[in-house]
Amino acid sequence: MNVMHSPTVGPKTPESFFINGRWVEPISKQLLKVVSPATEELLLSYPEAGPADIDRAVAAARAAFDKGPWPQMSATERARYLRRVAELLNGRLDEIAQAWTLQVGAPISLTKKLVGQNPTLFNYYADLIETFAFVDERKRDDGGRVRVVKEPVGVCAAITPWNAPLVLLSYKVAAGLAAGCTMVAKPSPETPLEAYILAECIERAGLPEGVFNIVPAGREGGDRLVRHKGIDKVAFTGSTGAGKHIAAVCSERLARVSLELGGKSAAVLLDDADFQAALPSLMVYTMPITGQVCFSLTRILVPERREKEFLDLYLGAVSGIKVGDPFDPTTQMGPLTMARQRARVEGYIAAGRAEGARIACGGGRPQGLDRGYYVEPTVFTDVTPHMKIVQEEIFGPVVSVLTYRDEDEAAEKANNSSYGLSGAVYTVDPERGYRMARRMRTGSVTINGMIVDPKHPFGGYKQSGIGREGGPEGLDNYLETKTIHYA
Known part of the structure; x- marks a missing residue:
């Protein structure tokens, strides 16, 4: 018989969703379960977002992008919020490592080494956008002025797997928020805890209402999010099979998509x-x-x-x-x-x-x-x-x-x-x-x-994905290019 050590901090069971800047009661009555990979015992049951929950999260992100201040803020203003999120994450690294080990079974010696990537990503993108050329002044051959402008792509769905829950979510959220996008995050149903910690840090950092929303759900919820007309871009990490499905769905309305998929390195x-x-x-x-x-x-x-x-x-x-x-x-x-x-x-x-x-x-x-x-x-x-x-x-x-x-x-x-x-x-x-x-x-x-x-691009050729995460290329994932000519 194996004798298991206990985490120093027990998990706090999530009971609500973070939508439009506040914690709200679930509309759905469905529950998800998290099972310990080390003992096979039930760790917790928590609410699963249903269609109505997902719809209101998308509506909140849509309103925050279309009418809220976040996309219109200066890069310096957004950077200030991102650094505050990083600071708050830094204060909870031990808790994040414990949650990672508890849900995934990754050795605590490893998770404690890797959790620092989360605040690193938020600080990195804060620094990057303060020097990034969101507006590039150019000249036409006829001498006329041109401005090539980088603008946020819009409302983004961030769908992440269970193996490295917060690191993979932070890649998407840090870059997307830095670009001026608003986000709806759907963490893996097996590993919700770190996403809730991130939501608590974003709440404490004071980001405007609707800029970041979290709706844990299984495949049906993920599919609804991908198909939602209020979503401008889907950022997905996971299996190649699921990535192909998401790419096919997004192609129906030409929604933007970035995919970090499987490997056989x-x-x-x-x-x-x-x-x-x-x-x-x-x-x-x-x-x-x-x-x-x-x-x-x-x-x-x-x-x-x-x-x-x-x-x-x-x-x-x-x-x-x-x-x-x-x-x-x-x-x-x-x-x-x-x-x-x-x-x-x-x-x-x-x-x-x-x-x-x-x-x-x-x-x-x-x-x-x-x-x-x-x-x-x-x-x-x-x-x-x-x-x-x-x-x-x-x-x-x-x-x-x-x-x-x-x-x-x-x-x-x-x-x-x-x-x-x-x-x-x-x-x-x-x-x-x-x-x-x-x-x-x-x-x-x-x-x-x-x-x-995380400060350099990561992504794949062939069936390993589309686009890159990390580095300046990771920011490009969340930007559209507009050309403005002066006649």
């Missing part, structure tokens, strides 16, 4: 790579948050002649990962977040076996963890590029190791994917790594490590 170790030096980042980023991260480096490409050398190192390290209670500060890997996630991952492990791949380590449930959605960290070898476990996003602690003969084959195998979100190249020669990175059809590549920095 490759780590390419070139033949001169220092495997020992590469190991620490591979240990963190091949299975982060039990592999439930879109940019996980789930395909590792190694030179044929050095395969055994690599496997001896990597398998030894993976076999030593401490799996267990996510609130134990020494735990390195917690459970998967939901029962359906464990079933999905176990299905892929079975498929790998059936296709002839060899399980080099893991493949089952950890001994001694009889409660919780735990799966052993798993590594497949003897895989071929067209196997299901190599081509499809598993979203669990499952990694495939492939070999290659030369750099051309390495690039070909790295690009043999319908995804193109992230990747890494390991080499003692950074310029050689740069040349390989340029050959990889993916939105981000790190040379000798793995970096995701």
Whole structure:
């Protein structure tokens, strides 16, 4: 039997929705449930937004954009509010980390390191808009004046998944608010707590009524929000299948859409790579948050002649990962977040076996963890590029190791994917790594490590999405371009 630590602060059950600058009673009587991934016990039940709740949130955001002060404020004024939100988030980082671990099962040692990205995003966009060229003065060939103006796109729906709840929401809300948009946030039904913390911080920061609204809901609520004529843009992070549906719906009325979707990222170790030096980042980023991260480096490409050398190192390290209670500060890997996630991952492990791949380590449930959605960290070898476990996003602690003969084959195998979100190249020669990175059809590549920095763009090629989040490009996601000619 496993003994679980308790969070230092218990969750506060949400009882209302934040709409039009105030906390309001739900119209819907439906409830959502949050289950502990570590114990399988019910953590809380809370209200689900129904159609009428979603409609009034959109109406509030619509009125705030069409008639309210937010889009008309100077960038300096909006920046002042964003910095206040960042300050309030800073004061609640421990609570946010606790909520993340409680709902998702991510180790507390990891969530405490990552929660600082939330205030960072609000401060970053506050700084950016104070110097951003919202109005660009130009000249026509005939000598006439032109002003190219960047204006907010309007009312935005921010729909986010459960794996990194507040970080992924902050990317959207910080950039959207900075641009002058108003927002309707629909957090994942499995992980509502951090979105409520953000709403409380926005309320305390004094943003005008209707600028930010929160309506937790499941798929039906999300679909209503996407289809709502009052929504000008949808910003979505989640599965590629859901992203395709959202893009199709938005195309019916040409609503703006940005999508940060799945990945099957490759780590390419070139033949001169220092495997020992590469190991620490591979240990963190091949299975982060039990592999439930879109940019996980789930395909590792190694030179044929050095395969055994690599496997001896990597398998030894993976076999030593401490799996267990996510609130134990020494735990390195917690459970998967939901029962359906464990079933999905176990299905892929079975498929790998059936296709002839060899399980080099893991493949089952950890001994001694009889409660919780735990799966052993798993590594497949003897895989071929067209196997299901190599081509499809598993979203669990499952990694495939492939070999290659030369750099051309390495690039070909790295690009043999319908995804193109992230990747890494390991080499003692950074310029050689740069040349390989340029050959990889993916939105981000790190040379000798793995970096995701909110101050720089992140997003994907191919079926990994449309648009970028983070950096100035993330602000562009929420802006329209208007050209004003002087005759």
